[in-house]
Amino acid sequence: MNEQKIKKVLVTGMAGFIGYHLAKLLVKSGYHVVGLDNINDYYDPNLKLARLKDLGFNVDEISYNTLLEIENTAFIKLDLTDLENVKTLFKNQQFDVVVNLAAQAGVRYSLKNPHVYVDSNITGFLNILESCRSYPVEHLIFASSSSVYGLSEQVPFHEDNVTDHPLAMYAASKKANEMMAHSYANLFNIPCTGLRFFTVYGPWGRPDMALHLFTKAMVEDKEFEVFNNGDMSRDFTYVGDIVESVKRLIPLAPKENNPLFDPKNPVTSKSSKAYQLFNIGNNSPVALMDFVRAIEKALGKKGKIKFKPMQPGDVQSTYANVQSLYDYIQFKPSTNLEDGVQAFVERYLKLNT
Template sequence: MRVLVTGTAGFIGFHVAKKLVAAGHEVIGIDGMTAYYDVALKRRRHAILLQSPGFSAHELMLEDEAALGAVYEAAKPDMVIHLAAQAGVRYSLANPRAYVETNLVGTFNLMECVRRAPPRHFLIASTSSVYGGNTKMPFVESDPSDHPLTLYAASKKATEVMAHSYAHLWDIPTTAFRFFTVYGPWGRPDMALFKFTKGIVEGTPIDIYNNGDMARDFTYIDDLAQAIVLLAEAIPQDPRAFPEDAAELGLSPLAPYRVVNIGNGAPVRLLDFIEAIEQAIGRPAIRNYMPMQPGDVPATFADTSLLERITGFRPATPVTVGVQRFVAWYRDYFNL
């Protein structure tokens, strides 16, 4: 198939594109190469993908409606996987406009392309942050998600709702997936694992929020990418065709649309995560305990039964294994 993937120079987009190309698909990548973090890391990711004849890349911002429309029209994709976004919970406190421009306007522009020339399946990335301050665990896709704690979460919830309206109005099969704390090789420098590893390797203090009293459903990147590739083949059907099965398959009652959690289904204490990094590096961290940050939540925990029911796959890479692989990549990337 011809698959258009946005954000292919990003952490998740890079890994998803690699899996798609390895499976024999033609991937047309789009990335804006924004300076949110080290652009050299993004270009290294793209350079690896460009070694394959099955991958081509376009550098543009999704906010550029004309440029995006030209690439989309030429690509004529069978599937679209939308992973480009302004990410980061804390950054949304400092630069909220970036989330409106990229996550809302950029996504709208892509959805208009999809409306004009619908693919077989439109897949769009969301986040566990949409569950906001929910305390019922694990998080199930049908749980309330109307009380986001940050503009980042609000922007991703908005894209889910926008996509549902287009799926209903234009009969576009659509899947939105909610990520849970993704980590692994080629990860983003603003994420906890990268920052913790950098601090421990360099012998500088690491900031541990809420005094370490937190837990996250850490999801290894290979598991996440595999889940997305499998979900791409699980195309939502019109729920009116089999209303008795719609709820079981996670379908909206009004559109060929569903939301699916992608997580490990096993939350890990933040302090245990840090200990795994210390063991992989072979030295202790200098710990700087800090209070909870605005917009943060004490725990996340995904119910992944819908993902398993639809695809037969369940992420299961242990944190100790995933952290060791990241540390090995980090040492290799920085020649340590």
Template sequence: MAKKTCVITGTAGFIGYHLADLLLTQGHQVVGIDIVSDYYEVSLKEARLVNLKKFEGFVEKRIDLADWSAVETVFKEYRPDICVNLAAQAGVRYSLENPRAYLHSNVDGFLNILEACRHYPVEHLVYASTSSAYGANTSMPFKVSESAEHPMTLYAATKKSNEMMAHAYSHLFNIPSTGMRFFTVYGPWGRPDMALFMFTKDIIAGKPINVFNNGNMQRDFTYVKDIVEGISRLADIPPGIDLDWDSNNPNPSTSGVAPYRVVNIGNTRCEKLMRYIEVLEEKLDIKAEYNMLPMQDGDVPATWADVTELSEITGYKPSVTIEEGIGHFVDWYKFYYKINS
């Protein structure tokens, strides 16, 4: 990617931090937007930002995406070439407890990003969607060319709504947009509410770990560095209108009336949760105690990504194994929390 000015939302968050770090290392200017909410420990978010502030090309804007005036001010001042929207109220299970937080951040906030890209045109809007959009689908691997109309949680519904909102704005205002359905992202600087982080914390503390669906879960675990490499490559290749699109048999991942697309970013491997836990036990050299529990509301038994479109567009395909990725996470966790091996 030629040197660009990039607005990245969610730079205090897990994926946003890693993407900002990558783009700053490549010499781009990054204007980071994040409200630094207290959804999980703020000290971890602040530590990520401290690392980003070491780069001369990083500008921090601590604002709420749902505040249109603040968002507009940023776009008016910096006129970004690229916008990557990663800020969101995350967490499938939390959406059962606090649904309004998801509408505020994921819908109202995303609308402001679309409006900003409309009034201050960008070369490309890239935004996070989720594998949870596939909901009740069971045909695997999940393909973006297949319908995904049955979300199982409000979180998934808000991210699916982002895809539809982006299509409308892409059509009406010629905003090239790419939605990215992420599959179970993990790695260093991860979120404390994610499985790997919670497992590691409890295993080290000698507490049993909660294993849902009695361990009969399968996930396409995707290492965060693979995710951000995919994002950075996609950002440099905005979509056009799909000239082969058939309105009588519409492909939901592209459009014949808008410069729009949706892609999967996943590791293309369907791993058993118990194998994921076994690898963590090996890296920690500690045997865990299991608290076997039933499936939680809104959860799905398996996810598995087909990344054909990502590979065709960028020439890139995620490749980090869980053995390598979990090892990197454990090394980071011990370093960050000052745990002696």
């Protein structure tokens, strides 16, 4: 596929953290981007509206199922569970590529609100697949998660590790997405690439994530909780590296009959159909307390830490093997943690002080 041929990309979850950054990069790179988001209240909708405003939209004009258009960009407030209107959008816009980032996020939220994950992450994704079936696209890229590795301690995590032991509904829904995409690639020839994101952070990040929570508490001189007594590590991945990877993947749709797939010895990440999975992480896990110290350095003050035991549904460590993705796109995340945290803190202070 020729990158210049691609004209129009649907980015679902465009008012979200990664979706906002991806839309900004794709528009800058010459793509026509249509964004979709339901702007729900899982966290403060004003942050989502601020992201859309930064993309150039007049947020006062947003209303349900109404397409707002500005130069090379459009936005529609729409819920993916609304199949009729989602299909109408596909019919009218004739997308070349779809990047599905819309999902109900959060591990701990899923312990109290499991039905939301079925609605948003399974029914919503099914509606994306059905729309791609009715109005074919050249490539569907969809967000999975490092949480699918669950109980596995085979680190660094490789795409072909067993992922049959998820620890929460969020992880289970992302595992389901991978299997659903494979079935549609098989039945309806939809080229699908799934991306297992590893702890994405950076400017405009979600307020329910550790970086935002820790920074907010330090700025306000309040106590904050660190779980498992701080004995945790994460493969923190800077959002700029994430969206650069997605951009590079857009013209590289998988093809059928992958010679690396052996049906007598099948692996998770490849298929005889046009389907593939990649880890997308920094390949360099960071101790949680080092992460806290990076925030303290960026703010120039010490945090007031309250150590707590491990939370249900959480894991002690994540660590991505990203060799397959690097071999495919000749790029791997490399942003220094201190630089990434500094960029977040600067944006946080602009938005909140």
